[in-house]
Amino acid sequence: MGFKKVMNWLGDHNQDWLPGINSGSTARVVVTTSERTVAVGQDGAPLLLSIDDPLILDYESHLAGTLNNVTYYGVRCPEIEGLNYEALRPVLVQLDSEGFIPVSAAMQVLDFIDEHRFCGRCGLPTTASLSDRGRHCDPCGLTQYPRISPCVIVLITRGDEILLARAPRFVDGMYSTLAGFVEAGESAEHACHREIREEVGVRIKTPVYQGSQSWPFKHSLMLGYWAEWDSGEIEIDGEEIVDAQWFHIEKLPKLPPHASISRGMIDAYIKHRLN
Numbered sequence: 001m002g003f004k005k006v007m008n009w010l011g012d013h014n015q016d017w018l019p020g021i022n023s024g025s026t027a028r029v030v031v032t033t034s035e036r037t038v039a040v041g042q043d044g045a046p047l048l049l050s051i052d053d054p055l056i057l058d059y060e061s062h063l064a065g066t067l068n069n070v071t072y073y074g075v076r077c078p079e080i081e082g083l084n085y086e087a088l089r090p091v092l093v094q095l096d097s098e099g100f101i102p103v104s105a106a107m108q109v110l111d112f113i114d115e116h117r118f119c120g121r122c123g124l125p126t127t128a129s130l131s132d133r134g135r136h137c138d139p140c141g142l143t144q145y146p147r148i149s150p151c152v153i154v155l156i157t158r159g160d161e162i163l164l165a166r167a168p169r170f171v172d173g174m175y176s177t178l179a180g181f182v183e184a185g186e187s188a189e190h191a192c193h194r195e196i197r198e199e200v201g202v203r204i205k206t207p208v209y210q211g212s213q214s215w216p217f218k219h220s221l222m223l224g225y226w227a228e229w230d231s232g233e234i235e236i237d238g239e240e241i242v243d244a245q246w247f248h249i250e251k252l253p254k255l256p257p258h259a260s261i262s263r264g265m266i267d268a269y270i271k272h273r274l275n
Contacts, residue, residue, distance in 0.1 A: 017067045017101050020133055024071035027051040029061055030106040032076050034114065037085040038103065046091060046103050047083065048072075055080050062113060064106040067098065074106030076114065089217065093257035100259055107216045109133070112146040120144060151220045152191045153179035155265040156204055158229040158246065160273055162266065164253065165200060165236070165244035173254040175247070177262045179222070188223050196227075200244045201235030204228065210268075213261040224261045226269070249273055 028048035031039035039047040049056055051073060061073040079085055088107060092100055112133070119126055119137035126135035126144070134143040155177050156163040164175035180195030182188055192207040204227035213222045234244050247253060249270045256262045 017065060017105075019065040019105060020063060021066050022063055022071050024066045024069045026069070027071045027073060028102075029053070029056060029073045029075050030064070030103050031056060031080070031083065032074060032088075032107060032110060033079055033085065034076060036088050036107065036111075037079075038088055038091050038107075039080070039083045040086045040091060041084075044086065044091070044094065045099065046095075055083070062106075062109050064102055064109050067102055070102075072102035072106055074110045076110045092216075093259045095259060101214075104214055104216045108146065108214070108219050111216070111218060116144050147219050149218075149220050150182040150188065150223060151179055151215075152182060152188050152195060152207075152223050152225060153177055153262055153265075154192050154196060154204070154207060155210070155224070155226045155262075155269060156196065156202070156229055157226065157269060160249050161246040162249060162252070162269065163200065163202070163229065163234070163244065164247055164255075165241045167240060168242055171254075174256065175243075175245070175253045176256045176260075177265065178241075178244075179262075181220075182223075188225075192225050192227060199236070199241050202232035203230040205230045210265055211261065215261075222261050224265055226265060 027050065029051055030046055031049060041047045051061060056075050056077070059075045059077040061075050064072040064074055092103060095103065116126055116135040118124065119140060119142055121142045122137060122140040124137055124139050126137050129136050129143060134145045136143045165178055166175050170176070178196055178199050180191065180199065182191040189207050193204060196202060196204050207225035207227040210224040210226055212224060215222045236244050255266060
């Protein structure tokens with residue numbers, strides 16, 4: 001029987017997450033800046049302040065959601081003296097699902113508010129909707145909601161081999177599965193076929209859905225698929241992809257962090273082949 005479904009990784013995460021709901025007995029605040037850095041503690045994990053901490057009382061807190069009886073908010077403000085800050089990506093990838101979800105959600109809510117202070121139709125200031133997450137323009141009536149950008153990410157296999165690629169922005173030596181945004185008018189499955197042909201030149205068999213992950217770089221919803229190689233040799237453009245190779249599952253390069261859907265699918269496939 002072929003590989004069908006990724007089992008229990010970060011994407012199957014916490015079903016107790018309640019986006020946009022304030023129902024916790026305690027509240028914690030993720031502190032960020034307009035440069036998308038995050039305040040961290042000495043251990044490098046996000047520093048979660050209490051909602052009434054004097055350091056943030058002068059700034060508006062925005063609701064992200066509730067998880068395990070804790071309600072999370074986000075604050076965006078200039079760097080506060082005495083706090084340490086780190087870039088978002090290295091902070092997120094070290095977290096488990098209970099830490100990842102509220103920080104990712106808070107960042108996406110804050111990004112939406114920053115990017116929709118003015119109406120996209122008439123250019124006048126917007127205000128927060130009282131009933132949902134929208135930003136409303138009273139003069140023209142347009143309500144805008146948080147943008148979610150669907151992106152497919154595909155694990156391509158050929159027996160005990162996995163096709164992995166490098167993008168220019170990757171850390172030295174790291175390879176990952178292939179990904180790309182879904183274009184207007186196409187299905188996620190069509191996007192899988194198109195992106196793979198564009199980026200590495202090969203054709204794949206029918207992609208099989210594996211799971212999804214919210215990913216705040218920026219406002220992406222990663223739709224994970226597995227597909228078997230069908231035909232063709234690797235051909236890269238040298239711009240979006242600078243290298244792509246077939247790797248045996250026992251001789252893999254540096255891989256994405258465990259918090260990512262890419263790593264979740266890779267690990268699940270390796271486990272499947274070795275069992």
